[in-house]
Structure formats: C-alpha cells, structure tokens
Amino acid sequence: MTPARTAVEAPPRLPEARGEVSHALRARLLGGGSALLPGAGRIARAAPYGEDLQLALHLCYELHYRGFAGVPDTLEWDPGVLGIRALLEHRFESALRHDCRTAPDAGEALAALLAEPPGGTGVSRFLVSSGTPWHLREYAALRSVQQLREADPHLWVVPRLRGRAKAAMAAVEYDEYGGGREERMHSRLYADLMTDLGLDPSYGRFVDLVGAETLAASNLMSLFGLHRRLRGALVGHFAVLETTSPPAASRIAAAMRRTGAGPAAERYFDEHVEADAVHEQLVRRDVVGGFLDDEPAHAPAVAFGIAATLLLDDRFGDHVLDAWSRGESALRGPLPARPDGERPGPPAREGP
Numbered sequence: 001m002t003p004a005r006t007a008v009e010a011p012p013r014l015p016e017a018r019g020e021v022s023h024a025l026r027a028r029l030l031g032g033g034s035a036l037l038p039g040a041g042r043i044a045r046a047a048p049y050g051e052d053l054q055l056a057l058h059l060c061y062e063l064h065y066r067g068f069a070g071v072p073d074t075l076e077w078d079p080g081v082l083g084i085r086a087l088l089e090h091r092f093e094s095a096l097r098h099d100c101r102t103a104p105d106a107g108e109a110l111a112a113l114l115a116e117p118p119g120g121t122g123v124s125r126f127l128v129s130s131g132t133p134w135h136l137r138e139y140a141a142l143r144s145v146q147q148l149r150e151a152d153p154h155l156w157v158v159p160r161l162r163g164r165a166k167a168a169m170a171a172v173e174y175d176e177y178g179g180g181r182e183e184r185m186h187s188r189l190y191a192d193l194m195t196d197l198g199l200d201p202s203y204g205r206f207v208d209l210v211g212a213e214t215l216a217a218s219n220l221m222s223l224f225g226l227h228r229r230l231r232g233a234l235v236g237h238f239a240v241l242e243t244t245s246p247p248a249a250s251r252i253a254a255a256m257r258r259t260g261a262g263p264a265a266e267r268y269f270d271e272h273v274e275a276d277a278v279h280e281q282l283v284r285r286d287v288v289g290g291f292l293d294d295e296p297a298h299a300p301a302v303a304f305g306i307a308a309t310l311l312l313d314d315r316f317g318d319h320v321l322d323a324w325s326r327g328e329s330a331l332r333g334p335l336p337a338r339p340d341g342e343r344p345g346p347p348a349r350e351g352p
Helices: 020-034 040-045 051-062 073-077 079-099 106-113 123-130 133-147 163-176 186-196 212-226 228-258 263-294 296-325
Strands: none
Touching (some): 020 051, 020 079, 040 079, 051 079, 051 212, 079 212, 079 296, 106 228, 106 296, 123 133, 123 228, 123 296, 133 212, 133 228, 163 263, 212 296, 228 296
8 A cells, every 4th residue: 555645735725614703714814905804702702612713713823834725825924814813812712721720730730641540431442442434534534633733733832942841842753753754754644544544634634524622622732832921831731642642542553453444544553652652751751840840930831731631632522422422423524435435424323
C-alpha cells in the first residue's frame, strides 16, 4: 500500500455556516471588506460551546494554519477579523473559567492524570469492547480535525518558555514531527490510518461533518497557543495529552487489530503507546516542572489548562457515546462510501 500524504496542494474549502455569527464571518472572509462582520451583540448571545460560535472560532484560527481556498492570506491579520476573534475568545474563555472554577491545584491535577478510574467508561473503552469498522471510521473522521495538524498548536509555546522547559518541549515536539523523517510525522501517520479505513486524508476534509464538541476541543489548543498570557494553560493541556494518551491508544490499537482495520491504522496508535509513555515522564518532570520552577505564579494557569482540556474531552466523549448508544451517528452527516464501494451506516437499532 502506498502511504497517504498529509499535505495537499490546495488549502481546504471554507466550511458551511451554522448560524448568524459564522454566516457573517464566512461572508467577510469570502468578500473581504465589502461584507459586514458579526456584531458584538450576536456574539454575546451565542452559546459558548455551540455550533455557531465554535465554527466561527475555527474559521478565525484556521487563518493561522493553512487558510482556506478563496480566502486571501492577508485576512490572517485583518483588524476587523481579529477584533471578532477576540470577542469570540472572550465568550469561550469566560465559559471555561466559570466551568473550571473549582479545579484542583496544579500538583493535584497532575497526580490525578496518572490514575485511570477502574472500570470506567469512555470512547476508547467502547471501541475496544464493542467497536465495529463503522465506529472506527467515524472516530477517525471526528479526530481528523486536530490530528492532521497534531502538534502544530503546541509549537507556539516554545519561544515563550525558558531553559529546561523549552529544551524538553522541543525534544517531545521533535518526536511528534517524526524525528526529522516525513513518513514518521504523527500527522502523516494519521493520514495513513485514514487511508487504511477508506477515508479521504485531505486536511480539513471532515470539518463540515463534525459537531461543536469536536471543534471546541480543537479550538482550545489554538486559544492557548496564540496567547502568551495562556502559556501555562497550554503546558497543562500538553500534560493531559501526553499523560493520558498511552492507555487510550493501547485500547484503540487493539480495536483496530480486532476489526482488521489495517497495518497503518494499527501503527498510529501503537506509536502513541510507545512514544507517549516516554514523553509522559519528560513532560511531567521537565516541561511542567521546569516551567513552574521558572514561573511559579503560573501554577493556577497550568491547573486551568488541565481542567479545561478534561472538560472538553468529556463533552466530546459524552456526545459520541450518547449517539452510539442510541445506534446513531455522532457526525452531522453520513461518511462517504469506502473506495471499495461499501457504504457502512450507523449500527442497526435493536427492537421494533
């Protein structure tokens, strides 16, 4: 099998709007200065974790990554778009701070990451016990929004760190980018996984199909990464990913093998079992530890980053499991048929 390539020549197309705010912002991106931006009142009324606001944030943030087809690169720093982004971010961050106001301190939060609850529920546990090829394809599409640019948001924190924390962060990121080998970059491995599952690995391909829960978890990384004042929160976010990844990746790798998903599909999760088990020690000791040694006043920010990451991960998991438990799709529309012509749909409902 020829491995898929993550990079595509053209940027992704602009997703369809999901409400007044994203509609107005989308029109501005396509029409330049001739289209009116959404007003502050509309943004203040938008649900902070809802489809409209989260898609609008995704539109703003993607301008700092690969942009969109038909949208001029100059709009990345357009004052009007940046002003709207600030209002969207304020609405989102305010909700997160309210919902995470009882978070434990940084030490307790980090310690809690090491212990998985016995038994427990979660998407990876569902996949290893009950997942079908249809569930795995859907999960891969949901996660592709972030995994096809896997480590990119975390790179923004590197110039904002010092000493031990900076060196350790760069070492972990070097592994995320394949140790200098394109074919081993984690985003490339994820694209190969998607190809094994019969999914189009093009960057941004499934944004229109994923819901607000997926977009919010992805947007959180950009929110933390783009603001120097939130560097501690991004360090906390990074700690969650590197600490909790190996057990979940091990379960999903087993699900891939059980369903015969393919070698590339297995390889992506096997890589995360091995790599993140090493990264976890480095992140806790040197990235988080070094950062807090240098800037102890940012301990509450690290705790906030951990709590916000877990909050949005739980919202994502609850949404997916609720849909699957009802025999329904967690996507906003059907996945395309596999290249072999098979068009698997939601699992059959039980009962009459």
